[in-house]
Amino acid sequence: MEKRNLKGWLYLLPAIVFLGFFMVYPLIDVFIYSFEEGYNSASQTFFGVGTYNYSYVLRDPYFLQALKNTFILVIITVPLSTGLALLISAGLSSIKKVRNLFQTVYFLPYVTNTLAVGLVFMILFKQTDYTEGLVNLIINFFGGSSVDFIGGPYWAKMFVLCLYTIWVVMPFKILVLTSALASVNQDYYNAARIDGTSRMRIFTKITLPMISPTLFYLIITGFIGAFKAYSDAVALFGTELNAAEMNTIVGYIYDMLYGEGGGYPSYASAAAIILFAIVLTITVINLLISRKHVHY
């Protein structure tokens, strides 16, 4: 028995070592850092242990700004992108002729580099010396006045960021949902039709419950992904996110580590743990809700 156990552990060893070094150890380390006050990474020293890092971060206006931005981003983009993806994939499933073409078109943003998409958004929204940007030209055409989407008011910048995020995350959701919809047995729809079920009722009472596991997966990963947003903001507003009021939590953590005025691994760790706590809470809430509404 002992010997067999040993063999088992031996098989697991490579994975355990790898995960231990690169996943578990850093996680524990971050947790420890977050409680070490005034940690200096060069000299490996700190003053004391306590919750000062947390209270600093939670009072840092940049962090609060990042927290607010991230929450707005999550609350707007997760439901909107999932809902839109559901609508589009339901539409895609009900057409037959050019379905493959549309599926490809909708999937293109997924294989496009984030920064390349960012560039396209610049053309759409950025005002330069030469042009107002495509969207402003359209606004002007209808008699509106130009809005500075990239360097202007907060709501305009947030609008572009949300639009960008939705645009980037939707293709994957459409892909997953289309295949989920296609895997629903046609007999259920036929049975419902014969019983005179309205299209709306078929959608809410049959289609939605049938694809609920997929939908739930997308919502959870959507939440987590949106909380971890960073590259999107950089693609649109550059690396000076604090100045642009467009920082996110992950952006704040990065700035605290490597950014200008950075070099505070303790604050970064505390912020990372706070982010972890938020994501964990949201995921647990999601799981609790899903027990009632997801049918496996």
Added chain:
Amino acid sequence: MKVVLQNLTKKFPGRGKEKKDVIAVNNFNFEIPDGTLVGLLGPSGCGKSTTLNLLSGLQTPTEGKIFFGEDDVTHLPAENRGIGLVFQNYALYPHLTVEQNIMFPLQNLKGDKKLTKAAMQEKALEAAKMVQIDGLMDRKPAELSGGQQQRVAIARALVKMPNLLLLDEPLSNLDARLRLQTREEIRRIQRETGITTVFVTHDQEEAMSISDMIVVMKDGVINQIGKPQEVYDEPINLFVAKFLGTPSINVFTGKIAGGKLYIGEDAVMDVPNVSDRDVYVGIRPEGFVLSESGAFTCDLVGVEVMGRDISVISKNAASEGESIRSIISSENVVDTSKKTVRFDIKPNKLFVFDKETEERIEF
């Protein structure tokens, strides 16, 4: 409600190189009398499920008409036909309980027909009682056995009191014992409710045992319609003769010459009014009578004792099948030490078919 099919045809566009249309249902004409149980019978690919889909309205015919009673329903969408359909895989909604599944059709009712929740529950319970699953109302379909799922599916189809009940291979997903039990159940429910019922099957025994009328189909063409016993006793062609009956009919090549029917060299029967020609001869297993002086001689292979009867396995050069199976009463004694066995043939169990057309020749 009686159902009438008039010149009903369904073609599917061909996919191969030749783009030849596939005719799944070819010019069907028949009437299903009110309150009867009709079995659509045929090998797979004969168009029986397509016929069912045309009746249900899930597919529309290429040509021809369907009447429910006096109403032309050919182009009426499925949801307005007021039919119940039990799918081969039952298609129970997995996320709903048995009760919710049965209530589902009732919840779709609108306007005057709309029911209160209590009324729906009462009706659902009534339907569940009819198929004896009223103790399982809170279960999910996954928690039921195949036979119970089948009953739920029937209850769901019955709950809105359809004027036509369609069953697609209702017994194919059940084990042998359950199949026997369920087919009697279907018969009982059909009798109790008096709902005109059409069911599809490839199992001739199933169709024979419970139908008032069977429709034997092959390659989209109706071969014969009639009461099960009539079709069995008077098959109009070789296909129908072969398709009905277990063990299946023994087929021989033979010829008619000078008013006598020959199988190989043996003249087995007088057929005075038929002109000379090559024929197929079909003899039902129960059509053989052991006789020392019998006209038909076969090489004895073996004997299987099955209690009530014995089945004699023999061979004959003229036989189309590998061996000949004849069923005789177990009171007979077969001397297995002999190499040959001789039979007399019961005239009403022997059918003669033209070799070219495979149509039955009366004599």
